[in-house]
Amino acid sequence: MLICLTGGGTALAADASSVKEYQVKAAFVYNFMKFVEWPAKRFDHTNSPLIIAVAGKSPMFDTLALAIKGRRMNGRELLLKQVATPEAARAAHVLFVAAGQDEQLDGWLREMAGSSVLTVGESETFGKRGGMINFLLESDKVRFEINLDSANGEGLQISAQLLKLATTVRRKK
DSSP, X not given: OOOOSOSTTXXXXXXXXXXXXXXXXXXXXXXXXXXXXXXXXXXXXXXXXXXXXXXXXXXXXXXXXHHHTTOEETTEEEEEEEESSHHHHTTOSEEEEOGGGGGGHHHHHHHHTTSOOEEEEOSTTTTTTTOSEEEEXXXXXXXXXXXXXXXXXXXXXXXXXXXXXXXXXXXXX
């Protein structure tokens, strides 16, 4: 699998035609977590798990389950949950909202407000509507954009390394 978010930006995108799209996206989500710092208040203890939620039914759930199986992030166990409602996702640290949830997107994002949940999506308007990291397909490659204002507004710190790899970083000028 071709995913490397370190190394001077040499792997800005992965070839979606040679690797299934959701495998690429799952690897990116796993790697995004390495470059995001959550407020300490989001974890009850130093060994509290890092929870990833997937909104609704999406191939991302099973793909992420395989990608994180047996892995830890900064010493924390990784837990994956499929959630049907925005309220159920508030306990998560990362929320993936699939393109099929576009009609309910504003509700998902509104419910996450104030909860310091890293929101990741894959719809054309996700970043513009307040989502934090949005996947894009460009020339059969999976790329991503970052809405830095949304992330910072929730107390999340995104590493400069990750910002350099994004095709677009949305922020107030």
